[in-house]
Amino acid sequence: MFRPFQAIEDAECVPDPHVRDRLLEAAITFLSAQGDVQSFEVQYAMGYAWYQRCADTKIRSDGVIHHLRNALQINPDHKYALLYLGHHYYDQRQFVEALDIFSKFQDRDFLTLGQAWRDSKVAELVLCCRLQLRDQKNLKEAIHRFCEAMTFCDEQMNPAPKELTETLMGMSSTD
Structure with missing residues (x-):
């Protein structure tokens, strides 16, 4: 079946x-x-x-x-x-909608489930959305959240910040 x-x-x-x-x-x-x-x-x-x-x-x-x-x-x-x-x-690339959703997560929502890497991915995507939207006002907070989230990840389960790398590379080629 x-x-x-x-x-x-x-x-x-x-x-x-x-x-x-x-x-x-x-x-x-x-x-x-x-x-x-x-x-x-x-x-x-x-x-x-x-x-x-x-x-x-x-x-x-x-x-x-x-x-x-x-x-x-x-x-x-x-x-x-x-x-x-x-x-x-x-x-x-609907960054306003994505940011609205990712902002609903608390800093350690997935840590309690043994998935700290998901918290770091959410923080990374919040940072990327803020960069894409040129949101200078909240950028420092987003950077801090991302860096802090990365410290909770196990070395074997620490995802490479692929989206952040792509965002920064894209911004450097257009700015």
């Missing part, structure tokens, strides 16, 4: 984008037809599956936003639904 939640989890490790998208599409289709589409778990799973899809299309974007917002209407405090909605807005 097809297990859609397992399929979404398995898709994360599939390197071939076509195979990955087919697996995610099957999970989304199954959940839409079989699942309790009013449940938080189904809405979050469908939003996350849309987020994980490789093709960057309007349909994908609409699916991510629709389902993650529905999940947040059911459970407004769910960290992962909020996190992936923020990531989506950031990926779409």
Whole structure:
């Protein structure tokens, strides 16, 4: 029997984008037809599956936003639904929306879950949004938050600040 939640989890490790998208599409289709589409778990799973899809299309974007917002209407405090909605807005270069979402996180929301690296990633993306928006007023605070968040990361789980590097490189080429 097809297990859609397992399929979404398995898709994360599939390197071939076509195979990955087919697996995610099957999970989304199954959940839409079989699942309790009013449940938080189904809405979050469908939003996350849309987020994980490789093709960057309007349909994908609409699916991510629709389902993650529905999940947040059911459970407004769910960290992962909020996190992936923020990531989506950031990926779409919608920095005002991304900043609004990432600003809802406290400095150590994920530390208590053993995922301090997620706190540092949120702080990095807040900093990137502030840089992209030329928000000089709040920049010092964002830098401090990012640097502090990095100190809580385990050395093996300390993600490279890829987005910050890309933001700074992009700014240096345009300024």
